[in-house]
Amino acid sequence: MSSMCFYVSSVTNAMRGKAVLEQNRICSYISRSTDDTIKNGCGYCLLVTSDFEKAEALLRSVGIRIRGSKQMNDAL
């Protein structure tokens, strides 16, 4: 199953993102960022399993800064 990981800088951004996505019926999971290519260290990742484009648009619309994203296979 394919999923998209959106990298955000703080746990508050991750939690807020999850809440916003839930309000729009998009399921997401939070984990620590494991991607070394995302610089600055100590970030979180929002894993979304569907509606990637809508999810990204929703996150950006509420001012959550996405520091990078990566499509993943069989992540969950």
Place this chain on the structure above:
Amino acid sequence: MNSLPDTVYFDNAATTWPKPTIVRDAVQKALTIYGANPGRSGHKMGLAASWEIYRSREAVAHFFNLNNPSNVIFVQNCTVALNIVIKGLLKNGGRVIVSDLEHNAVMRPLHALSKDSSIYEVASVSFGNTQETLNSFRKCITPETKAIICLHTSNVFGIRLPIREIGMLAHEYGLKFIVDAAQSAGVFPIDMQADCIDYLCVPGHKGLYGPMGIGMLLCNCDQNLPSLIEGGTGSLSTELNQPEELPDRFESGTLNTAGIIGLAAGIEFVNRIGLKRILEQETEHMRFIYRQLKSIKGVILYTQIPDLVYTAPVLSFNIEGYNSEETALMLSEKGIAVRAGLHCSPCAHRKFKTLNTGTVRLAPSVFTTFREAQYVCKSIRNIAQISRKQI
């Protein structure tokens, strides 16, 4: 059912007590279940704690009508919140306007920033006269003024300031509006949008019935104030610059998870009862006490009878022949907890000419009973009678 508790507690303006059962349970749950450090790790307990803290931010934002939960910053107390705003806002100079009822939580940071001369103007609050109060604030505005800072209600005399009108005045002149809601949060409705509040400073342990050691700064503008304290935030760790995003900018170091979760439970408690009912109930007790004290020879009152519009349910008094601390001590011997002295508010006491004597302050909570109010009045009457015999 009718017996009095061991402590008849009228010191709720300092901190509310007892705490509601749901707050005590929430704190215990936080320590038991959400014990891991929030915002640092990726394990289940850490994420669960982070989620609870985020839900608390949402509850706070909703309670004060703030759009973005990320702009709720958890700090130790209301004083820290005020220091962050005052010192951040005035770091590069400028002046502010304050009321003549302010607490030292505002006045001391301002004094600390004043070098050769003071950096603030003082507006006079006219009790029950919004227009006159507004005129006084308006007259203080100069080209150097950056903000208006004022408390919502006096912690000594209960006087309520017309914050919505003052906020509108501030924005009319392009000034930031900062409100110290130490005594009003959980008693009067506060709407950050309608009241034009840019920064709201709130304690968790008073009218919101949370534990001590938790407070909040709510930011309702895009201005990025400089941080007062820098350190680990669990974010952007390779950068030595403090993160710009809220709440991380002002939340260095480990958060008070139990305090935050307890505070959220306190807000739920207040929401369940309703602000209107809380205010009406507490005001009813204070009106009863006021009328009783008014009839006691030797009791000095400083304000008009408490109402629902111009005053918070807080009352100051003295008994002739005793200083305020002596009266408080005698009340303590009768099992009554009150606060005497200057209440960290010399400005308010200067205005009411009680700077030398201080006052005894009575402040109820939603748990105060009519029987307790009766007992306080009876005790004050007894002390006043003793005083008259000695005179």
